[in-house]
Amino acid sequence: MGRAFDWLDKKFHIKAPHKRFLKRRLPEGLSYFYCLGGAAFTSYVILFITGLLLSQYYIPSEMEAFESIVKIQREVHLGWLIRGVHKWSATLLIIFILCHTLRVFISRAYKSPKELNWIVGCLTLVLVFASGFTGYLLPWDQKAYWATTVGTSMAATMPVAGRHLMYLIRGGMDVSGATLIRFYSFHVLWLPVTMAALLWAHFHMIKRQGIKGGL
Amino acid sequence: MDRRNFLRAAVKSIIAAAAAGVAAVAAYFMYPANVRARQLIYCECMDEDSLPKHGVKRAEYRFELKGKEMTAAVYLVNHEGTLYALSPVCSHLGCLVNYNRHTDVFICPCHGGKYDTAGEVISGPPPAPLARLPMKVENGRVYIGVMLPAVAA
Incomplete structure:
Protein backbone atom coordinates (compact mmCIF):
# COMPACT_ATOMS: atom_id res chain seq x y z
CA MET A 1 0.00 0.00 0.00
CA GLY A 2 2.71 2.43 1.02
CA ARG A 3 4.93 1.49 -1.90
CA ALA A 4 2.08 1.74 -4.42
CA PHE A 5 1.22 5.17 -3.05
CA ASP A 6 4.86 6.29 -3.26
CA TRP A 7 4.91 5.28 -6.94
CA LEU A 8 1.81 7.40 -7.59
CA ASP A 9 3.23 10.25 -5.54
CA LYS A 10 6.27 10.43 -7.81
CA LYS A 11 3.82 11.77 -10.39
CA PHE A 12 1.41 13.69 -8.16
CA HIS A 13 3.65 15.21 -5.46
CA ILE A 14 0.88 15.47 -2.87
CA LYS A 15 2.57 13.63 -0.01
CA ALA A 16 5.21 16.16 1.05
CA PRO A 17 2.95 19.24 1.47
CA HIS A 18 0.30 17.19 3.32
CA LYS A 19 2.88 15.58 5.56
CA ARG A 20 3.90 19.05 6.71
CA PHE A 21 0.25 19.81 7.41
CA LEU A 22 -0.65 16.52 9.11
CA LYS A 23 2.50 16.32 11.29
CA ARG A 24 2.57 19.93 12.44
CA ARG A 25 2.19 20.76 16.13
CA LEU A 26 -1.33 21.81 17.04
CA PRO A 27 -1.64 25.24 18.66
CA GLU A 28 -2.26 25.52 22.38
CA GLY A 29 -5.76 25.70 23.79
CA LEU A 30 -7.60 23.46 21.31
CA SER A 31 -10.51 21.38 22.61
CA TYR A 32 -12.86 18.74 21.25
CA PHE A 33 -15.14 21.55 20.06
CA TYR A 34 -12.61 21.95 17.25
CA CYS A 35 -13.57 18.44 16.04
CA LEU A 36 -17.16 19.39 15.19
CA GLY A 37 -16.21 20.40 11.63
CA GLY A 38 -14.47 17.07 11.17
CA ALA A 39 -17.54 15.28 12.54
CA ALA A 40 -19.73 17.15 10.05
CA PHE A 41 -17.38 16.21 7.21
CA THR A 42 -17.46 12.55 8.33
CA SER A 43 -21.27 12.70 8.17
CA TYR A 44 -20.97 14.15 4.65
CA VAL A 45 -18.70 11.26 3.57
CA ILE A 46 -21.10 8.67 5.06
CA LEU A 47 -24.03 10.39 3.30
CA PHE A 48 -22.08 10.38 0.05
CA ILE A 49 -21.32 6.64 0.23
CA THR A 50 -24.80 5.53 1.39
CA GLY A 51 -26.31 7.90 -1.19
CA LEU A 52 -24.29 6.26 -3.97
CA LEU A 53 -25.65 2.90 -2.79
CA LEU A 54 -29.29 4.04 -2.47
CA SER A 55 -29.19 5.51 -5.99
CA GLN A 56 -28.75 1.93 -7.26
CA TYR A 57 -32.34 1.14 -6.29
CA TYR A 58 -34.25 4.42 -5.95
CA ILE A 59 -36.44 5.38 -8.92
CA PRO A 60 -37.23 9.14 -9.14
CA SER A 61 -40.57 8.67 -10.87
CA GLU A 62 -44.05 9.73 -9.83
CA MET A 63 -45.38 6.19 -10.18
CA GLU A 64 -42.44 4.21 -8.81
CA ALA A 65 -40.65 6.33 -6.18
CA PHE A 66 -42.63 5.18 -3.14
CA GLU A 67 -42.65 1.57 -4.35
CA SER A 68 -38.86 1.62 -4.79
CA ILE A 69 -38.46 2.89 -1.21
CA VAL A 70 -40.63 0.03 0.04
CA LYS A 71 -38.50 -2.37 -1.99
CA ILE A 72 -35.30 -0.92 -0.47
CA GLN A 73 -36.78 -1.36 3.01
CA ARG A 74 -38.10 -4.90 2.51
CA GLU A 75 -36.26 -6.72 -0.28
CA VAL A 76 -32.80 -5.27 -0.88
CA HIS A 77 -30.02 -6.84 1.21
CA LEU A 78 -29.44 -4.57 4.22
CA GLY A 79 -31.53 -1.92 2.43
CA TRP A 80 -33.16 -0.87 5.72
CA LEU A 81 -29.68 -0.40 7.22
CA ILE A 82 -28.24 1.69 4.37
CA ARG A 83 -31.35 3.89 4.20
CA GLY A 84 -31.37 4.22 8.00
CA VAL A 85 -27.69 5.23 8.07
CA HIS A 86 -28.36 7.78 5.30
CA LYS A 87 -31.30 9.28 7.20
CA TRP A 88 -29.55 9.46 10.59
CA SER A 89 -26.29 10.78 9.11
CA ALA A 90 -28.34 13.56 7.53
CA THR A 91 -29.76 14.49 10.94
CA LEU A 92 -26.28 14.33 12.49
CA LEU A 93 -24.80 16.46 9.69
CA ILE A 94 -27.32 19.23 10.42
CA ILE A 95 -26.53 19.04 14.16
CA PHE A 96 -22.74 18.91 13.69
CA ILE A 97 -22.61 21.72 11.14
CA LEU A 98 -24.76 23.98 13.34
CA CYS A 99 -22.56 23.25 16.39
CA HIS A 100 -19.46 23.84 14.24
CA THR A 101 -20.86 27.19 13.09
CA LEU A 102 -21.60 28.11 16.70
CA ARG A 103 -18.05 27.15 17.76
CA VAL A 104 -16.52 29.29 14.99
CA PHE A 105 -18.79 32.17 15.97
CA ILE A 106 -17.99 31.93 19.69
CA SER A 107 -14.23 31.57 19.17
CA ARG A 108 -14.38 34.48 16.68
CA ALA A 109 -12.62 32.39 14.05
CA TYR A 110 -14.56 34.23 11.32
CA LYS A 111 -12.34 37.29 11.64
CA SER A 112 -9.76 38.39 9.08
CA PRO A 113 -7.83 36.73 7.50
CA LYS A 114 -10.43 33.92 7.63
CA GLU A 115 -13.50 35.89 6.59
CA LEU A 116 -13.65 34.13 3.20
CA ASN A 117 -13.60 30.75 4.90
CA TRP A 118 -16.53 31.87 7.06
CA ILE A 119 -18.44 32.82 3.91
CA VAL A 120 -17.65 29.47 2.24
CA GLY A 121 -18.78 27.71 5.44
CA CYS A 122 -22.06 29.64 5.48
CA LEU A 123 -22.69 28.72 1.82
CA THR A 124 -22.06 25.06 2.73
CA LEU A 125 -24.53 25.38 5.61
CA VAL A 126 -27.19 26.67 3.21
CA LEU A 127 -26.50 23.82 0.77
CA VAL A 128 -26.72 21.27 3.59
CA PHE A 129 -30.17 22.60 4.46
CA ALA A 130 -31.10 22.47 0.78
CA SER A 131 -29.93 18.84 0.63
CA GLY A 132 -32.06 17.99 3.65
CA PHE A 133 -35.08 19.76 2.15
CA THR A 134 -34.78 18.13 -1.30
CA GLY A 135 -34.04 14.71 0.21
CA TYR A 136 -37.16 14.92 2.36
CA LEU A 137 -39.39 14.83 -0.76
CA LEU A 138 -37.80 11.71 -2.27
CA PRO A 139 -39.71 9.03 -0.25
CA TRP A 140 -42.78 10.49 -2.03
CA ASP A 141 -45.22 9.71 0.76
CA GLN A 142 -47.87 12.00 2.25
CA LYS A 143 -45.48 13.59 4.74
CA ALA A 144 -42.92 14.28 2.02
CA TYR A 145 -45.52 15.72 -0.36
CA TRP A 146 -47.11 18.10 2.13
CA ALA A 147 -43.82 19.16 3.72
CA THR A 148 -42.62 20.18 0.26
CA THR A 149 -45.92 21.87 -0.59
CA VAL A 150 -45.68 23.98 2.57
CA GLY A 151 -41.92 24.50 2.29
CA THR A 152 -41.94 25.65 -1.31
CA SER A 153 -45.00 27.87 -0.73
CA MET A 154 -42.83 29.98 1.59
CA ALA A 155 -40.95 31.15 -1.50
CA ALA A 156 -44.22 32.72 -2.70
CA THR A 157 -44.25 35.13 0.25
CA MET A 158 -41.25 36.94 -1.24
CA PRO A 159 -42.35 40.34 -2.63
CA VAL A 160 -42.74 40.98 -6.38
CA ALA A 161 -41.50 37.70 -7.93
CA GLY A 162 -42.30 35.27 -5.10
CA ARG A 163 -44.94 33.31 -7.00
CA HIS A 164 -42.66 32.82 -9.99
CA LEU A 165 -39.80 31.74 -7.73
CA MET A 166 -42.11 29.10 -6.21
CA TYR A 167 -43.11 27.85 -9.67
CA LEU A 168 -39.42 27.73 -10.61
CA ILE A 169 -38.53 25.64 -7.55
CA ARG A 170 -41.51 23.31 -8.06
CA GLY A 171 -41.02 22.99 -11.81
CA GLY A 172 -44.76 23.58 -12.12
CA MET A 173 -47.66 25.24 -10.35
CA ASP A 174 -48.05 22.47 -7.80
CA VAL A 175 -45.76 19.82 -6.33
CA SER A 176 -45.84 17.06 -8.94
CA GLY A 177 -43.69 14.42 -10.64
CA ALA A 178 -41.70 17.30 -12.18
CA THR A 179 -40.85 18.53 -8.66
CA LEU A 180 -39.74 15.03 -7.69
CA ILE A 181 -37.29 14.75 -10.59
CA ARG A 182 -36.09 18.32 -10.00
CA PHE A 183 -35.44 17.71 -6.31
CA TYR A 184 -33.80 14.36 -7.08
CA SER A 185 -31.43 16.07 -9.53
CA PHE A 186 -30.59 18.77 -6.97
CA HIS A 187 -30.19 16.19 -4.21
CA VAL A 188 -27.86 13.75 -6.01
CA LEU A 189 -26.04 15.97 -8.53
CA TRP A 190 -26.10 19.76 -8.07
CA LEU A 191 -25.81 19.98 -4.31
CA PRO A 192 -23.20 17.24 -3.60
CA VAL A 193 -20.95 18.46 -6.44
CA THR A 194 -21.18 22.10 -5.33
CA MET A 195 -20.62 21.11 -1.71
CA ALA A 196 -17.54 19.06 -2.66
CA ALA A 197 -16.05 22.13 -4.37
CA LEU A 198 -16.87 24.38 -1.40
CA LEU A 199 -15.45 21.87 1.09
CA TRP A 200 -12.24 21.64 -0.91
CA ALA A 201 -11.93 25.44 -0.70
CA HIS A 202 -12.82 25.31 3.02
CA PHE A 203 -10.05 22.77 3.81
CA HIS A 204 -7.53 24.40 1.51
CA MET A 205 -7.92 27.70 3.35
CA ILE A 206 -7.60 25.96 6.74
CA LYS A 207 -4.33 24.43 5.57
CA ARG A 208 -3.09 27.83 4.48
CA GLN A 209 -4.44 29.89 7.41
CA GLY A 210 -4.32 27.41 10.29
CA ILE A 211 -6.94 26.29 12.78
CA LYS A 212 -6.16 29.01 15.27
CA GLY A 213 -4.26 32.09 14.22
CA GLY A 214 -1.79 31.52 11.37
CA LEU A 215 0.43 28.52 10.75
CA MET B 1 8.43 -1.80 18.32
CA ASP B 2 8.07 1.51 20.07
CA ARG B 3 4.79 3.04 21.08
CA ARG B 4 4.60 5.45 18.11
CA ASN B 5 5.03 2.70 15.52
CA PHE B 6 2.61 0.43 17.33
CA LEU B 7 -0.09 3.11 17.40
CA ARG B 8 0.54 3.92 13.74
CA ALA B 9 0.14 0.25 12.76
CA ALA B 10 -2.93 -0.10 14.97
CA VAL B 11 -4.66 2.95 13.46
CA LYS B 12 -3.84 1.78 9.93
CA SER B 13 -5.23 -1.70 10.70
CA ILE B 14 -8.45 -0.27 12.14
CA ILE B 15 -8.95 1.96 9.08
CA ALA B 16 -8.24 -0.97 6.72
CA ALA B 17 -10.69 -3.21 8.61
CA ALA B 18 -13.38 -0.50 8.54
CA ALA B 19 -12.86 0.05 4.81
CA ALA B 20 -13.09 -3.69 4.16
CA GLY B 21 -16.29 -3.87 6.21
CA VAL B 22 -17.87 -0.98 4.28
CA ALA B 23 -16.84 -2.60 0.97
CA ALA B 24 -18.37 -5.93 2.02
CA VAL B 25 -21.66 -4.31 3.10
CA ALA B 26 -21.76 -2.28 -0.14
CA ALA B 27 -21.20 -5.39 -2.29
CA TYR B 28 -23.87 -7.31 -0.37
CA PHE B 29 -26.29 -4.35 -0.74
CA MET B 30 -25.73 -4.19 -4.50
CA TYR B 31 -25.98 -7.95 -5.05
CA PRO B 32 -29.51 -8.66 -6.39
CA ALA B 33 -31.88 -10.11 -3.79
CA ASN B 34 -33.95 -12.17 -6.24
CA VAL B 35 -31.33 -14.60 -7.56
CA ARG B 36 -32.91 -18.05 -7.80
CA ALA B 37 -31.99 -21.36 -9.38
Whole structure:
Protein backbone atom coordinates (compact mmCIF):
# COMPACT_ATOMS: atom_id res chain seq x y z
CA MET A 1 0.00 0.00 0.00
CA GLY A 2 2.71 2.43 1.02
CA ARG A 3 4.93 1.49 -1.90
CA ALA A 4 2.08 1.74 -4.42
CA PHE A 5 1.22 5.17 -3.05
CA ASP A 6 4.86 6.29 -3.26
CA TRP A 7 4.91 5.28 -6.94
CA LEU A 8 1.81 7.40 -7.59
CA ASP A 9 3.23 10.25 -5.54
CA LYS A 10 6.27 10.43 -7.81
CA LYS A 11 3.82 11.77 -10.39
CA PHE A 12 1.41 13.69 -8.16
CA HIS A 13 3.65 15.21 -5.46
CA ILE A 14 0.88 15.47 -2.87
CA LYS A 15 2.57 13.63 -0.01
CA ALA A 16 5.21 16.16 1.05
CA PRO A 17 2.95 19.24 1.47
CA HIS A 18 0.30 17.19 3.32
CA LYS A 19 2.88 15.58 5.56
CA ARG A 20 3.90 19.05 6.71
CA PHE A 21 0.25 19.81 7.41
CA LEU A 22 -0.65 16.52 9.11
CA LYS A 23 2.50 16.32 11.29
CA ARG A 24 2.57 19.93 12.44
CA ARG A 25 2.19 20.76 16.13
CA LEU A 26 -1.33 21.81 17.04
CA PRO A 27 -1.64 25.24 18.66
CA GLU A 28 -2.26 25.52 22.38
CA GLY A 29 -5.76 25.70 23.79
CA LEU A 30 -7.60 23.46 21.31
CA SER A 31 -10.51 21.38 22.61
CA TYR A 32 -12.86 18.74 21.25
CA PHE A 33 -15.14 21.55 20.06
CA TYR A 34 -12.61 21.95 17.25
CA CYS A 35 -13.57 18.44 16.04
CA LEU A 36 -17.16 19.39 15.19
CA GLY A 37 -16.21 20.40 11.63
CA GLY A 38 -14.47 17.07 11.17
CA ALA A 39 -17.54 15.28 12.54
CA ALA A 40 -19.73 17.15 10.05
CA PHE A 41 -17.38 16.21 7.21
CA THR A 42 -17.46 12.55 8.33
CA SER A 43 -21.27 12.70 8.17
CA TYR A 44 -20.97 14.15 4.65
CA VAL A 45 -18.70 11.26 3.57
CA ILE A 46 -21.10 8.67 5.06
CA LEU A 47 -24.03 10.39 3.30
CA PHE A 48 -22.08 10.38 0.05
CA ILE A 49 -21.32 6.64 0.23
CA THR A 50 -24.80 5.53 1.39
CA GLY A 51 -26.31 7.90 -1.19
CA LEU A 52 -24.29 6.26 -3.97
CA LEU A 53 -25.65 2.90 -2.79
CA LEU A 54 -29.29 4.04 -2.47
CA SER A 55 -29.19 5.51 -5.99
CA GLN A 56 -28.75 1.93 -7.26
CA TYR A 57 -32.34 1.14 -6.29
CA TYR A 58 -34.25 4.42 -5.95
CA ILE A 59 -36.44 5.38 -8.92
CA PRO A 60 -37.23 9.14 -9.14
CA SER A 61 -40.57 8.67 -10.87
CA GLU A 62 -44.05 9.73 -9.83
CA MET A 63 -45.38 6.19 -10.18
CA GLU A 64 -42.44 4.21 -8.81
CA ALA A 65 -40.65 6.33 -6.18
CA PHE A 66 -42.63 5.18 -3.14
CA GLU A 67 -42.65 1.57 -4.35
CA SER A 68 -38.86 1.62 -4.79
CA ILE A 69 -38.46 2.89 -1.21
CA VAL A 70 -40.63 0.03 0.04
CA LYS A 71 -38.50 -2.37 -1.99
CA ILE A 72 -35.30 -0.92 -0.47
CA GLN A 73 -36.78 -1.36 3.01
CA ARG A 74 -38.10 -4.90 2.51
CA GLU A 75 -36.26 -6.72 -0.28
CA VAL A 76 -32.80 -5.27 -0.88
CA HIS A 77 -30.02 -6.84 1.21
CA LEU A 78 -29.44 -4.57 4.22
CA GLY A 79 -31.53 -1.92 2.43
CA TRP A 80 -33.16 -0.87 5.72
CA LEU A 81 -29.68 -0.40 7.22
CA ILE A 82 -28.24 1.69 4.37
CA ARG A 83 -31.35 3.89 4.20
CA GLY A 84 -31.37 4.22 8.00
CA VAL A 85 -27.69 5.23 8.07
CA HIS A 86 -28.36 7.78 5.30
CA LYS A 87 -31.30 9.28 7.20
CA TRP A 88 -29.55 9.46 10.59
CA SER A 89 -26.29 10.78 9.11
CA ALA A 90 -28.34 13.56 7.53
CA THR A 91 -29.76 14.49 10.94
CA LEU A 92 -26.28 14.33 12.49
CA LEU A 93 -24.80 16.46 9.69
CA ILE A 94 -27.32 19.23 10.42
CA ILE A 95 -26.53 19.04 14.16
CA PHE A 96 -22.74 18.91 13.69
CA ILE A 97 -22.61 21.72 11.14
CA LEU A 98 -24.76 23.98 13.34
CA CYS A 99 -22.56 23.25 16.39
CA HIS A 100 -19.46 23.84 14.24
CA THR A 101 -20.86 27.19 13.09
CA LEU A 102 -21.60 28.11 16.70
CA ARG A 103 -18.05 27.15 17.76
CA VAL A 104 -16.52 29.29 14.99
CA PHE A 105 -18.79 32.17 15.97
CA ILE A 106 -17.99 31.93 19.69
CA SER A 107 -14.23 31.57 19.17
CA ARG A 108 -14.38 34.48 16.68
CA ALA A 109 -12.62 32.39 14.05
CA TYR A 110 -14.56 34.23 11.32
CA LYS A 111 -12.34 37.29 11.64
CA SER A 112 -9.76 38.39 9.08
CA PRO A 113 -7.83 36.73 7.50
CA LYS A 114 -10.43 33.92 7.63
CA GLU A 115 -13.50 35.89 6.59
CA LEU A 116 -13.65 34.13 3.20
CA ASN A 117 -13.60 30.75 4.90
CA TRP A 118 -16.53 31.87 7.06
CA ILE A 119 -18.44 32.82 3.91
CA VAL A 120 -17.65 29.47 2.24
CA GLY A 121 -18.78 27.71 5.44
CA CYS A 122 -22.06 29.64 5.48
CA LEU A 123 -22.69 28.72 1.82
CA THR A 124 -22.06 25.06 2.73
CA LEU A 125 -24.53 25.38 5.61
CA VAL A 126 -27.19 26.67 3.21
CA LEU A 127 -26.50 23.82 0.77
CA VAL A 128 -26.72 21.27 3.59
CA PHE A 129 -30.17 22.60 4.46
CA ALA A 130 -31.10 22.47 0.78
CA SER A 131 -29.93 18.84 0.63
CA GLY A 132 -32.06 17.99 3.65
CA PHE A 133 -35.08 19.76 2.15
CA THR A 134 -34.78 18.13 -1.30
CA GLY A 135 -34.04 14.71 0.21
CA TYR A 136 -37.16 14.92 2.36
CA LEU A 137 -39.39 14.83 -0.76
CA LEU A 138 -37.80 11.71 -2.27
CA PRO A 139 -39.71 9.03 -0.25
CA TRP A 140 -42.78 10.49 -2.03
CA ASP A 141 -45.22 9.71 0.76
CA GLN A 142 -47.87 12.00 2.25
CA LYS A 143 -45.48 13.59 4.74
CA ALA A 144 -42.92 14.28 2.02
CA TYR A 145 -45.52 15.72 -0.36
CA TRP A 146 -47.11 18.10 2.13
CA ALA A 147 -43.82 19.16 3.72
CA THR A 148 -42.62 20.18 0.26
CA THR A 149 -45.92 21.87 -0.59
CA VAL A 150 -45.68 23.98 2.57
CA GLY A 151 -41.92 24.50 2.29
CA THR A 152 -41.94 25.65 -1.31
CA SER A 153 -45.00 27.87 -0.73
CA MET A 154 -42.83 29.98 1.59
CA ALA A 155 -40.95 31.15 -1.50
CA ALA A 156 -44.22 32.72 -2.70
CA THR A 157 -44.25 35.13 0.25
CA MET A 158 -41.25 36.94 -1.24
CA PRO A 159 -42.35 40.34 -2.63
CA VAL A 160 -42.74 40.98 -6.38
CA ALA A 161 -41.50 37.70 -7.93
CA GLY A 162 -42.30 35.27 -5.10
CA ARG A 163 -44.94 33.31 -7.00
CA HIS A 164 -42.66 32.82 -9.99
CA LEU A 165 -39.80 31.74 -7.73
CA MET A 166 -42.11 29.10 -6.21
CA TYR A 167 -43.11 27.85 -9.67
CA LEU A 168 -39.42 27.73 -10.61
CA ILE A 169 -38.53 25.64 -7.55
CA ARG A 170 -41.51 23.31 -8.06
CA GLY A 171 -41.02 22.99 -11.81
CA GLY A 172 -44.76 23.58 -12.12
CA MET A 173 -47.66 25.24 -10.35
CA ASP A 174 -48.05 22.47 -7.80
CA VAL A 175 -45.76 19.82 -6.33
CA SER A 176 -45.84 17.06 -8.94
CA GLY A 177 -43.69 14.42 -10.64
CA ALA A 178 -41.70 17.30 -12.18
CA THR A 179 -40.85 18.53 -8.66
CA LEU A 180 -39.74 15.03 -7.69
CA ILE A 181 -37.29 14.75 -10.59
CA ARG A 182 -36.09 18.32 -10.00
CA PHE A 183 -35.44 17.71 -6.31
CA TYR A 184 -33.80 14.36 -7.08
CA SER A 185 -31.43 16.07 -9.53
CA PHE A 186 -30.59 18.77 -6.97
CA HIS A 187 -30.19 16.19 -4.21
CA VAL A 188 -27.86 13.75 -6.01
CA LEU A 189 -26.04 15.97 -8.53
CA TRP A 190 -26.10 19.76 -8.07
CA LEU A 191 -25.81 19.98 -4.31
CA PRO A 192 -23.20 17.24 -3.60
CA VAL A 193 -20.95 18.46 -6.44
CA THR A 194 -21.18 22.10 -5.33
CA MET A 195 -20.62 21.11 -1.71
CA ALA A 196 -17.54 19.06 -2.66
CA ALA A 197 -16.05 22.13 -4.37
CA LEU A 198 -16.87 24.38 -1.40
CA LEU A 199 -15.45 21.87 1.09
CA TRP A 200 -12.24 21.64 -0.91
CA ALA A 201 -11.93 25.44 -0.70
CA HIS A 202 -12.82 25.31 3.02
CA PHE A 203 -10.05 22.77 3.81
CA HIS A 204 -7.53 24.40 1.51
CA MET A 205 -7.92 27.70 3.35
CA ILE A 206 -7.60 25.96 6.74
CA LYS A 207 -4.33 24.43 5.57
CA ARG A 208 -3.09 27.83 4.48
CA GLN A 209 -4.44 29.89 7.41
CA GLY A 210 -4.32 27.41 10.29
CA ILE A 211 -6.94 26.29 12.78
CA LYS A 212 -6.16 29.01 15.27
CA GLY A 213 -4.26 32.09 14.22
CA GLY A 214 -1.79 31.52 11.37
CA LEU A 215 0.43 28.52 10.75
CA MET B 1 8.43 -1.80 18.32
CA ASP B 2 8.07 1.51 20.07
CA ARG B 3 4.79 3.04 21.08
CA ARG B 4 4.60 5.45 18.11
CA ASN B 5 5.03 2.70 15.52
CA PHE B 6 2.61 0.43 17.33
CA LEU B 7 -0.09 3.11 17.40
CA ARG B 8 0.54 3.92 13.74
CA ALA B 9 0.14 0.25 12.76
CA ALA B 10 -2.93 -0.10 14.97
CA VAL B 11 -4.66 2.95 13.46
CA LYS B 12 -3.84 1.78 9.93
CA SER B 13 -5.23 -1.70 10.70
CA ILE B 14 -8.45 -0.27 12.14
CA ILE B 15 -8.95 1.96 9.08
CA ALA B 16 -8.24 -0.97 6.72
CA ALA B 17 -10.69 -3.21 8.61
CA ALA B 18 -13.38 -0.50 8.54
CA ALA B 19 -12.86 0.05 4.81
CA ALA B 20 -13.09 -3.69 4.16
CA GLY B 21 -16.29 -3.87 6.21
CA VAL B 22 -17.87 -0.98 4.28
CA ALA B 23 -16.84 -2.60 0.97
CA ALA B 24 -18.37 -5.93 2.02
CA VAL B 25 -21.66 -4.31 3.10
CA ALA B 26 -21.76 -2.28 -0.14
CA ALA B 27 -21.20 -5.39 -2.29
CA TYR B 28 -23.87 -7.31 -0.37
CA PHE B 29 -26.29 -4.35 -0.74
CA MET B 30 -25.73 -4.19 -4.50
CA TYR B 31 -25.98 -7.95 -5.05
CA PRO B 32 -29.51 -8.66 -6.39
CA ALA B 33 -31.88 -10.11 -3.79
CA ASN B 34 -33.95 -12.17 -6.24
CA VAL B 35 -31.33 -14.60 -7.56
CA ARG B 36 -32.91 -18.05 -7.80
CA ALA B 37 -31.99 -21.36 -9.38
CA ARG B 38 -33.28 -21.96 -12.89
CA GLN B 39 -35.47 -24.95 -13.65
CA LEU B 40 -36.73 -26.61 -16.81
CA ILE B 41 -40.25 -25.37 -17.56
CA TYR B 42 -42.29 -26.59 -20.53
CA CYS B 43 -44.12 -23.83 -22.39
CA GLU B 44 -47.06 -24.42 -24.70
CA CYS B 45 -46.10 -23.70 -28.31
CA MET B 46 -48.48 -25.07 -30.97
CA ASP B 47 -50.79 -27.89 -32.11
CA GLU B 48 -49.19 -31.20 -32.93
CA ASP B 49 -50.76 -30.94 -36.41
CA SER B 50 -48.85 -27.70 -37.08
CA LEU B 51 -45.42 -29.34 -36.72
CA PRO B 52 -43.43 -29.20 -39.98
CA LYS B 53 -43.73 -32.32 -42.20
CA HIS B 54 -40.30 -31.48 -43.61
CA GLY B 55 -37.96 -28.49 -43.36
CA VAL B 56 -37.92 -25.59 -40.92
CA LYS B 57 -40.80 -23.75 -39.25
CA ARG B 58 -40.54 -20.72 -37.01
CA ALA B 59 -42.87 -20.74 -34.02
CA GLU B 60 -43.40 -18.74 -30.86
CA TYR B 61 -44.11 -19.84 -27.33
CA ARG B 62 -45.35 -17.81 -24.40
CA PHE B 63 -44.18 -17.91 -20.81
CA GLU B 64 -44.51 -15.89 -17.66
CA LEU B 65 -41.53 -14.05 -16.15
CA LYS B 66 -41.92 -11.86 -13.04
CA GLY B 67 -45.66 -11.78 -13.66
CA LYS B 68 -45.21 -10.50 -17.22
CA GLU B 69 -46.29 -12.37 -20.33
CA MET B 70 -43.26 -12.92 -22.56
CA THR B 71 -42.89 -14.37 -26.05
CA ALA B 72 -39.87 -16.15 -27.49
CA ALA B 73 -39.14 -17.74 -30.87
CA VAL B 74 -38.05 -21.28 -31.64
CA TYR B 75 -37.27 -23.12 -34.88
CA LEU B 76 -38.93 -26.49 -35.29
CA VAL B 77 -37.04 -28.64 -37.76
CA ASN B 78 -38.06 -31.87 -39.43
CA HIS B 79 -34.79 -33.26 -40.75
CA GLU B 80 -35.45 -36.45 -42.75
CA GLY B 81 -38.02 -37.70 -40.29
CA THR B 82 -36.36 -36.61 -37.02
CA LEU B 83 -38.05 -33.69 -35.31
CA TYR B 84 -36.26 -31.25 -33.02
CA ALA B 85 -36.49 -27.70 -31.70
CA LEU B 86 -33.56 -25.29 -32.28
CA SER B 87 -33.00 -22.23 -30.14
CA PRO B 88 -32.55 -19.11 -32.31
CA VAL B 89 -29.89 -17.78 -29.93
CA CYS B 90 -26.53 -17.60 -31.75
CA SER B 91 -23.77 -19.39 -29.80
CA HIS B 92 -21.36 -16.54 -30.58
CA LEU B 93 -22.73 -13.53 -28.69
CA GLY B 94 -26.41 -14.30 -28.31
CA CYS B 95 -28.05 -12.49 -31.25
CA LEU B 96 -31.16 -14.12 -32.73
CA VAL B 97 -30.49 -15.95 -36.00
CA ASN B 98 -32.87 -15.85 -38.98
CA TYR B 99 -33.75 -18.77 -41.22
CA ASN B 100 -33.12 -18.19 -44.94
CA ARG B 101 -35.50 -20.37 -46.94
CA HIS B 102 -33.65 -20.00 -50.26
CA THR B 103 -30.23 -21.12 -49.03
CA ASP B 104 -31.68 -23.35 -46.26
CA VAL B 105 -29.31 -21.94 -43.58
CA PHE B 106 -29.63 -19.96 -40.37
CA ILE B 107 -27.80 -16.64 -40.60
CA CYS B 108 -26.89 -14.47 -37.65
CA PRO B 109 -27.45 -10.77 -38.47
CA CYS B 110 -24.73 -9.58 -36.07
CA HIS B 111 -21.50 -11.17 -37.35
CA GLY B 112 -22.62 -13.38 -40.21
CA GLY B 113 -22.44 -16.76 -38.47
CA LYS B 114 -24.10 -19.53 -40.51
CA TYR B 115 -25.67 -22.78 -39.33
CA ASP B 116 -27.24 -25.63 -41.32
CA THR B 117 -30.69 -26.99 -40.49
CA ALA B 118 -29.17 -29.46 -38.02
CA GLY B 119 -27.86 -26.43 -36.14
CA GLU B 120 -24.20 -27.20 -36.96
CA VAL B 121 -21.88 -24.28 -37.76
CA ILE B 122 -21.12 -23.82 -41.47
CA SER B 123 -19.05 -20.66 -41.27
CA GLY B 124 -18.44 -17.55 -39.22
CA PRO B 125 -17.46 -16.94 -35.59
CA PRO B 126 -19.93 -19.21 -33.67
CA PRO B 127 -17.97 -21.62 -31.44
CA ALA B 128 -20.79 -24.16 -31.02
CA PRO B 129 -23.95 -25.42 -32.76
CA LEU B 130 -27.38 -23.94 -32.07
CA ALA B 131 -28.80 -25.36 -28.85
CA ARG B 132 -31.49 -28.03 -29.15
CA LEU B 133 -34.37 -27.34 -26.78
CA PRO B 134 -36.21 -30.21 -25.11
CA MET B 135 -39.73 -30.68 -26.46
CA LYS B 136 -42.67 -32.94 -25.70
CA VAL B 137 -46.14 -33.56 -27.07
CA GLU B 138 -49.06 -33.89 -24.69
CA ASN B 139 -52.76 -34.14 -25.60
CA GLY B 140 -52.02 -32.99 -29.12
CA ARG B 141 -50.12 -29.86 -28.00
CA VAL B 142 -46.40 -29.24 -28.45
CA TYR B 143 -44.39 -27.94 -25.45
CA ILE B 144 -40.90 -26.39 -25.53
CA GLY B 145 -38.64 -26.78 -22.50
CA VAL B 146 -36.71 -23.68 -21.37
CA MET B 147 -34.67 -22.87 -18.29
CA LEU B 148 -36.55 -20.21 -16.34
CA PRO B 149 -35.98 -18.82 -12.84
CA ALA B 150 -37.76 -21.10 -10.38
CA VAL B 151 -41.11 -19.70 -9.28
CA ALA B 152 -40.99 -18.58 -5.66
CA ALA B 153 -42.91 -21.00 -3.47
